[in-house]
Amino acid sequence: MTHEELEEAVPLYATGALDRAERQALEAHLLSGCQSCHNALKEYQSVASLLPFGLTPMQAPRALKAKIMGARNLDPLAIDSTVKEPLRPSLEPGEWLNHLFPPIVPARSFSLPWAIGFATLLIVGLGGYLAWTYSVELSEDASKIRQLEGSLLEQTTKVASLQREMNTRDRVLAEMQVDAQRKTNDAIELKGQLMEREVELETARAELSAALRGKIPQDELAGLLRRPDAKVVTLAGADVAKQASAVLLYNPITQKVWLYSAHLPECPRGTAYQLWAIDQTPVSVGTFHMDAGDTAHLLVKRLPDFEKAKKFAVSLEPAGGRPRPSGPIYLIGQAS
Amino acid sequence: MDTPTRRATSSIDPSLLTSIVKGDQQAFSQLYDHSSTLLYTLAFRILGNREEADELLQDVYLEVWRKVARYDIGRGTPIAWLITLTRSRAIDRLRARTTRGRQVTSPLDATVSSRVADLGPSPFETQADQELRMAVGTAMTSLPPAQQQAIELAYYEGLSHNEIAARLNQPLGTVKTRIKLGMSKLRESLRHCWEQGDLG
Numbered sequence: 135m136t137h138e139e140l141e142e143a144v145p146l147y148a149t150g151a152l153d154r155a156e157r158q159a160l161e162a163h164l165l166s167g168c169q170s171c172h173n174a175l176k177e178y179q180s181v182a183s184l185l186p187f188g189l190t191p192m193q194a195p196r197a198l199k200a201k202i203m204g205a206r207n208l209d210p211l212a213i214d215s216t217v218k219e220p221l222r223p224s225l226e227p228g229e230w231l232n233h234l235f236p237p238i239v240p241a242r243s244f245s246l247p248w249a250i251g252f253a254t255l256l257i258v259g260l261g262g263y264l265a266w267t268y269s270v271e272l273s274e275d276a277s278k279i280r281q282l283e284g285s286l287l288e289q290t291t292k293v294a295s296l297q298r299e300m301n302t303r304d305r306v307l308a309e310m311q312v313d314a315q316r317k318t319n320d321a322i323e324l325k326g327q328l329m330e331r332e333v334e335l336e337t338a339r340a341e342l343s344a345a346l347r348g349k350i351p352q353d354e355l356a357g358l359l360r361r362p363d364a365k366v367v368t369l370a371g372a373d374v375a376k377q378a379s380a381v382l383l384y385n386p387i388t389q390k391v392w393l394y395s396a397h398l399p400e401c402p403r404g405t406a407y408q409l410w411a412i413d414q415t416p417v418s419v420g421t422f423h424m425d426a427g428d429t430a431h432l433l434v435k436r437l438p439d440f441e442k443a444k445k446f447a448v449s450l451e452p453a454g455g456r457p458r459p460s461g462p463i464y465l466i467g468q469a470s
Numbered sequence: 471m472d473t474p475t476r477r478a479t480s481s482i483d484p485s486l487l488t489s490i491v492k493g494d495q496q497a498f499s500q501l502y503d504h505s506s507t508l509l510y511t512l513a514f515r516i517l518g519n520r521e522e523a524d525e526l527l528q529d530v531y532l533e534v535w536r537k538v539a540r541y542d543i544g545r546g547t548p549i550a551w552l553i554t555l556t557r558s559r560a561i562d563r564l565r566a567r568t569t570r571g572r573q574v575t576s577p578l579d580a581t582v583s584s585r586v587a588d589l590g591p592s593p594f595e596t597q598a599d600q601e602l603r604m605a606v607g608t609a610m611t612s613l614p615p616a617q618q619q620a621i622e623l624a625y626y627e628g629l630s631h632n633e634i635a636a637r638l639n640q641p642l643g644t645v646k647t648r649i650k651l652g653m654s655k656l657r658e659s660l661r662h663c664w665e666q667g668d669l670g
Contacts, residue, residue, distance in 0.1 A: 145653035146646060150561070151624035151631045180664040181656045183550040185625055186512040186557075187480065187599070188606030194510035198524055199502055202531045206498070270540075 135159055141171055148178030162255035165262060355392060355432075358385045367446050369467035375399055380448065380465045384440045391419060391440060393433040395448065398464060400426045408451045409433060410459055411443035419446075421455040444469050478598035479508045480663075482548040490538045498535060505549060506531075508599075509556045516560040516626050526563060530556050561628035602663060609659040617652030620645055 135143075140163050146152050147160050164172055358364050363386055371378035380395035393409055401407065401424050410416040420435040437443075448465035482504050489497035509530065513523040533555070541551055610618055623634045635645045 142646075142650060145650050145657075146624070146631060149621055149624040149649055149653060150628060151620075151634065151646075151649055153630050153632060177657050177661070177664075178653055179546075180550070181653060181660055182625060183546075183553050184602070184606050184656075184660055184663060185610075185621075186508055186515070186553055187602045188610050189511045189515050189603075191507050191599075191603070192511045192514050194506045194527060195520075195524060198510075198527060199499075199506065202502065202528050203495075203499065205528065205532055206535045274539075 135163075137163075137168070137171075140168075141174065144171055144174045145178045148175065148182045158256050158259075162259045165259040166255060354385075354388070354390075355383075358383055358392065361385065361387075365440065365470075367467045367469050369393075369395070369446060369448065369465040371397070372463045372466055374462050375464045378465055380467070382446055382467065384437070386440075389436055389438045389440065391435055391437045393419075393422075393435075393448075394430065395422075395433070395465060396430040398424050398431070398448075400424055400428070401450065404453050405450050405461070406453050406455065407448050407464065408455045408459070409435070410447045410449065411437060411439065412445040412447060413439075413442045416447070416459050417443075418455055418457065421451070478596045478602075479504055479549055480599060480602050484543045484548055487538055487541050487543075487548055490535070501534070501548075502531060505552050508549070509552060512553065512556050513560050516557065516564060516628075522563060526556070526560055530559055533559075557625075564628055605660065605663060609656050612659070613652050613655060614648075617648045617655075620648040621652045621656075624649060 140160055143152060143156055143160050147157060152160065160171075164175065365384035365386070367382040367384070369380035369382060375398060378395065378397045378399070380393055380398075383392040383394075384390070385392075391409075395407075398407060406421040406423050408421045409419040411419050417439070419437055420433055422431050422433045424431055446467050446469065447459070447463050449459045449463050450461040451459070452461075482501065486497045486501050486504075490501060506527065510523055510527055513526045513530075514520065517523050517526060530552070534552070541548070545551075546554075613621075619638075620634055623629045623637065624631070629637065631642060631645045631649065634640075635642045638645065
């Protein structure tokens, strides 16, 4: 294309009426530094920018502003994802060529002479454009990197602070664990001591119980009554005390006799009842006293020769007893 | 946005964009108030329905919010930048829709509607914007209809001169000439607009 042809293409370029190849040819020419074409283009671009002012104004819906302001306030990444990018973006704000020139139009025809004639200029032009774009993006990237570095430093400081706090907490936790372990050991030791004390207490109880059993006649009497080999002799009241009666029990293990007498008369002063085991001759077993108001008495005495006795009797004797019966008989019973 | 004290769309203060770069939400809100009517009008003119114009405007403003740092005042006014961005994204949508086989607005009907655009005052614009609209509208209507139609088919429908020639069943050279002559006349008749600093 001649310069005249290129110059004539400028107003078509401003309205966006050129095909791709023609547009690229003119762009290459402009990038080559043709000032007259550049000035003409600037004026025709101004004319093109005025055209919308001639339209009858139509107000945008009132809700649209709020919608845009709201969408703009979203997270920048979210905004980027919500904005519908054109299928084939033809202009980036601020980019010199796209700003100055109209959108890219799909190639409807491609003339070989045009391509051959302007290929070199096109490559140079595109190279310059790409270099310019790259430098702009590089500058933006450097700014972003600085921001990210600042943010990273801040985050690193926060992480270090958190790490220190965590270390302190770990130390406190470890101390608490040691303390807890020590208390647990103390508790285990105390538990052992408590168990020992319980065993000792149980032993003491058993000993005490055994000791008490020997001193409590009732327990021994209860044991005697449960023995199948215990001997029993019944004593009846004699003529002087017909209402009186007695039971004599003999424990062959302990060799003790138990005389339970009831309804014997009160012993006169200076007298006592005396139990006799009678074989060939009476043998004294022991004495006991009945006071005023007494209705029963239990006499327990050791009698190894129980088996030899054929009869048992209770007589009233002077206090302290006698070697041989001397007073009246009050109770008498036959050994079985 | 329709308050009488608002700034004219054609003379948006570039410092607004500088504030937006710093995350100033109030500045972003003001930018919307100053520019949304014009951009919505442009989007609706290209796409032909309100639903898509709504979606497009949302996309455009979110893109502005995210990429406003790339704006360079040395390469044009804020509104020129916004118009270029809106038109570009709208044409992309129009082509995507055409690829999907959807109904396209009749170019002749669209052209006619532009030609009979109401030149009376609108409650949505400032005095300066109204004067600018009158100037552009007058300049456009003063063009021969064939030139106006060719320019509008290229600018608002994204058609190449070959496609316009096929659509209108006219020789390619004729279409090119119509666009060149039409744009040349507009440049002369509207030169005062950007020389006053409104655009350019």
